[in-house]
Amino acid sequence: MYRYDEYDQQIVDERVRQYRDQVRRRLSGELTEEEFLPLRLQNGLYMQIHGYMLRIAVPYGLISSQQMRMFAHIARKYDRGYGHFTTRQNIQFNWLKLQDTPDILADLASVQMHAIQTSGNCVRNITSDEFAGVARDEVVDPRPYAEILRQWSTFHPEFAYLPRKFKIAISGGQEDRAAIYAHDIGLAVTKNAQGEVGFRVLVGGGLGRTPIIGTEICEFVPWQHILTYVESILRVYNQYGRRDNKYKARIKILVKALGIDEFRRQVEADWADLKDGPGTLTNEEVDRVASFFTDPAYEPLLDHDSKLNEFKADSRSFSHWLQRNVRPHRVPGYAIVVLSLKKPGNAPGDATAEQMDFVADLADRYSFGELRITHKQNLVLADVRQKDLVSLWQEASVQELTTPNIGMLTDIISCPGAEFCTLANARSIPLAKLIAERFEDLDYQYDIGEITLNISGCVNACGQHHIGNIGITGVEKKDHDEWYQVSIGGAEGNDSSISKIIGPSFTFHQVPEVIERLVQVYLRERTEAERFIDTVRRIGHAPFKDHVYATDFNAQEEEVADKHSVAPAHYDVPYYSPRF
Amino acid sequence: MIIKNKAIVADDWTVLRLQENEAAESVHVAAGKVIMPLKVWQAQCDVLQQRKEIGVWLASDERPEELKGDIEKFAVIAVDFPKFSDGRGYSIAFNLRARLGYTGELRAIGDVLRDQLFYMQRVGFDAFAPRPDRKIEDTLKGLSDFSEVYQTSFDPKLPLFRRVQRKGSQAESSQ
Numbered sequence: 001m002y003r004y005d006e007y008d009q010q011i012v013d014e015r016v017r018q019y020r021d022q023v024r025r026r027l028s029g030e031l032t033e034e035e036f037l038p039l040r041l042q043n044g045l046y047m048q049i050h051g052y053m054l055r056i057a058v059p060y061g062l063i064s065s066q067q068m069r070m071f072a073h074i075a076r077k078y079d080r081g082y083g084h085f086t087t088r089q090n091i092q093f094n095w096l097k098l099q100d101t102p103d104i105l106a107d108l109a110s111v112q113m114h115a116i117q118t119s120g121n122c123v124r125n126i127t128s129d130e131f132a133g134v135a136r137d138e139v140v141d142p143r144p145y146a147e148i149l150r151q152w153s154t155f156h157p158e159f160a161y162l163p164r165k166f167k168i169a170i171s172g173g174q175e176d177r178a179a180i181y182a183h184d185i186g187l188a189v190t191k192n193a194q195g196e197v198g199f200r201v202l203v204g205g206g207l208g209r210t211p212i213i214g215t216e217i218c219e220f221v222p223w224q225h226i227l228t229y230v231e232s233i234l235r236v237y238n239q240y241g242r243r244d245n246k247y248k249a250r251i252k253i254l255v256k257a258l259g260i261d262e263f264r265r266q267v268e269a270d271w272a273d274l275k276d277g278p279g280t281l282t283n284e285e286v287d288r289v290a291s292f293f294t295d296p297a298y299e300p301l302l303d304h305d306s307k308l309n310e311f312k313a314d315s316r317s318f319s320h321w322l323q324r325n326v327r328p329h330r331v332p333g334y335a336i337v338v339l340s341l342k343k344p345g346n347a348p349g350d351a352t353a354e355q356m357d358f359v360a361d362l363a364d365r366y367s368f369g370e371l372r373i374t375h376k377q378n379l380v381l382a383d384v385r386q387k388d389l390v391s392l393w394q395e396a397s398v399q400e401l402t403t404p405n406i407g408m409l410t411d412i413i414s415c416p417g418a419e420f421c422t423l424a425n426a427r428s429i430p431l432a433k434l435i436a437e438r439f440e441d442l443d444y445q446y447d448i449g450e451i452t453l454n455i456s457g458c459v460n461a462c463g464q465h466h467i468g469n470i471g472i473t474g475v476e477k478k479d480h481d482e483w484y485q486v487s488i489g490g491a492e493g494n495d496s497s498i499s500k501i502i503g504p505s506f507t508f509h510q511v512p513e514v515i516e517r518l519v520q521v522y523l524r525e526r527t528e529a530e531r532f533i534d535t536v537r538r539i540g541h542a543p544f545k546d547h548v549y550a551t552d553f554n555a556q557e558e559e560v561a562d563k564h565s566v567a568p569a570h571y572d573v574p575y576y577s578p579r580f
Numbered sequence: 581m582i583i584k585n586k587a588i589v590a591d592d593w594t595v596l597r598l599q600e601n602e603a604a605e606s607v608h609v610a611a612g613k614v615i616m617p618l619k620v621w622q623a624q625c626d627v628l629q630q631r632k633e634i635g636v637w638l639a640s641d642e643r644p645e646e647l648k649g650d651i652e653k654f655a656v657i658a659v660d661f662p663k664f665s666d667g668r669g670y671s672i673a674f675n676l677r678a679r680l681g682y683t684g685e686l687r688a689i690g691d692v693l694r695d696q697l698f699y700m701q702r703v704g705f706d707a708f709a710p711r712p713d714r715k716i717e718d719t720l721k722g723l724s725d726f727s728e729v730y731q732t733s734f735d736p737k738l739p740l741f742r743r744v745q746r747k748g749s750q751a752e753s754s755q
Contacts, residue, residue: 005747007740010728022695038665038693121665151730151740157702158674158733162668219650227731238671271680279731279739285741291748546588 002147002292003369004112011154012109015116019043020102027099042160044090044118045101048227048420052096055118056108060128060146060170061089061373065360068371072110074354078104083356085341085349087413087464088167089127089373090118094420107345109409116154119174121162123153123234127169129177132384133293136330140189140197142172144290145226148281152227155398159234163241164249166234167206174494179375181205181214182467184251185233186227203233203263204255207461211498212252215260217267222287228279232271236263245311287402287534294382296368301333305386318393320404320442326389335386339379339396340403340411343435347429348414349377358399366392375464376413378406408445409453409519410436417457418474418482424457426474426482431455431511438512448519450489467492469533470518471499472511481507487515488544489536497537502545517548581716583591583697583708586686586723588716591709593635593656595689596620615658615687618642621650629653637689642666644676651682656707661690670703677704677734704734 004012018243019039040091044055053296056071061403075083078100086092096104108114118125128146149168152347153159159166173176180186188203205214221229237251238535240258255263260470287471312319327336339359342348351359359379363371366388367381374380379401384392395523396402405411412435415421417428432455439445454468458475465471471487483505506514519532526535536544582591593613598604602620605618609628615635620659621628628634647657657670657676669688677684686701687707688700697708710719732739740746 003749007728007744009747011726011730014728015727035664036697076625099596122668154730155726155727156733157699158670158732159667161670161696163667235671235674239668243666243668278742279639285746288741288748294749334667518683549596
């Protein structure tokens with residue numbers, strides 16, 4: 001993976017110094033909260049319900065064992081012993097004190113990490129395919145370009161105060177695993193007929209209040225020109241994106257208002273005199289960055305380890321895990337292992353400090369000291385020898401990281417929801433737990449097969465509910481209950497689509513039964529080998545809707561007493577907090 | 581006082597802002613060094629261009645191309661930041677410098693604060709009129725927050741990868 005040189009380190013160190021001084025000025029009253037807000041946000045620091053939440057960047061989801069141990073250290077020293085991995089491949093800590101954050105950033109800088117631009121109206125962390133470099137369908141490894149874009153976007157002087165946040169995702173496989181259609185800019189690095197590398201560029205995708213699938217602005221931008229081309233997109237957006245209404249400020253609204261042809265014309269007019277200018281990438285730079293992403297020292301091995309098959313025959317749970325959580329690797333004898341952070345009963349995407357230390361050790365022993373964080377909130381060991389799979393599974397099972405549910409109904413994507421987030425209308429994590437517990441039976445999950453279920457606590461869609469086969473959105477609190485909309489038909493990847501709401505909203509305790517009824521229709525209607533999403537597309541929403549609303553929901557609702565229980569806030573409310 | 585060329589210097593320009601009851605066509609532009617709104621310049625340029633030293637300022641929703649052809653006439657062009665979080669001024673400055681070839685003083689006015697100064701100088705501002713409630717000595721510090729940057733803008737002209745020899749992976753070079 002990429003390692004900082006003296007320039008990268010200097011920039012990050014100077015950022016820590018700058019930020020430390022900003023915090024000092026805020027605490028002394030020199031900076032008002034209004035002035036401090038964008039400064040702390042551009043450093044990933046939010047004021048949430050319990051205190052400050054810090055979002056730390058994991059560039060394109062790639063992380064070393066040493067960096068993972070630093071997360072464990074931060075969780076123990078400054079937080080409550082756990083962290084939350086997010087849908088943008090980052091990690092969040094929820095219980096921090098403002099005074100500690102400069103020290104946390106200094107700790108992070110010591111392992112080549114930062115929280116730069118993890119929030120705010122600027123270019124956010126670049127996300128990518130969690131299987132980059134190891135996937136069998138890879139056309140071009142996106143990681144060097146993701147790193148080049150990371151550097152380019154870091155403290156870009158012109159684009160730090162955009163109309164709204166700006167998210168870029170890049171994928172390099174035949175199958176898109178980075179949800180590039182749901183980003184402000186989606187990049188598919190590919191090759192043209194001549195074998196030259198370039199980018200198919202999508203623009204104006206995004207979720208939130210107005211979910212839109214990105215539109216192609218250019219079929220093929222040669223790799224040399226990708227930075228200047230992206231620069232021109234951002235410049236047009238910076239000048240003409242709406243600033244009068246934050247709900248209409250994303251680039252998707254501008255692209256829609258102008259139309260893709262007019263937007264493209266403006267971008268290309270701006271680009272005309274940047275093209276071939278000094279921002280043009282050089283072979284040397286791409287080669288230099290790519291040198292960090294060469295293959296690790298793979299051993300010459302063969303697929304089909306006989307011991308593995310023996311063990312598989314003996315152990316049903318291992319066999320399930322192999323089938324669901326282990327993916328083929330492009331190198332013979334190796335495998336990609338997804339460690340599930342979705343054990344029913346746990347908060348999706350949460351990991352304890354012990355688990356973090358543990359996976360760091362696993363990475364050191366089994367996967368060349370590296371891990372990936374997936375946008376579906378799981379962890380990946382990308383380079384595991386097939387002959388190590390049995391021992392890896394045995395060890396990881398002890399830490400509850402082998403639930404064989406990847407891609408299944410309980411592999412739920414969830415935002416933190418109303419227990420943590422000031423924006424949310426309703427809780428997400430407890431709902432995810434309730435659903436996961438209801439569908440915990442593996443045989444039932446395997447019968448249902450591939451399905452995605454995404455939960456957001458509000459329309460801002462951090463849980464990416466629009467691109468879940470089933471999407472759940474917290475809409476309001478009323479009548480002493482939380483209400484959720486349920487939608488179906490969303491998907492990410494090459495056949496991305498936005499889900500549609502099935503009808504009036506449901507209470508917290510009705511939602512699992514709604515899911516059950518949706519699944520019943522699918523099981524009744526599906527043809528052989530048809531996935532849930534395929535059935536929805538073939539038969540439409542009506543049969544699902546009819547069945548869900550056909551009969552009343554059981555009035556009996558358990559656990560009403562703790563319906564609104566939230567984690568207790570043992571937190572000294574700081575006088576400078578804007579929320580108290 | 582303003583910050584100019586990284587130093588605190590005296591300033592004898594005044595910025596003219598139209599009041600509600602004033603119109604660009606009829607407002608009186610006082611004698612002396614005045615930085616006037618673009619609309620005033622456009623409405624009264626026949627008369628005003630006789631003056632020896634003139635300045636103009638652009639609002640964040642105005643286009644620098646409006647000054648095309650007139651660029652040489654101004655001793656100062658200013659860009660107004662109605663709020664520091666309104667980032668259009670950065671692109672206006674970049675376009676003035678890089679596209680329109682403006683070489684005179686480019687001044688940031690309005691909600692100009694320490695923590696944005698470093699970015700402002702990189703897109704081409706060389707003068708800053710900080711918000712008057714702030715100590716200008718503190719604001720000046722914002723210009724030196726970073727000693728190295730990755731990407732090209734108006735300043736520097738070359739991205740880091742074209743300016744210095746950066747090392748690739750050590751693992752790679754040792755093989």
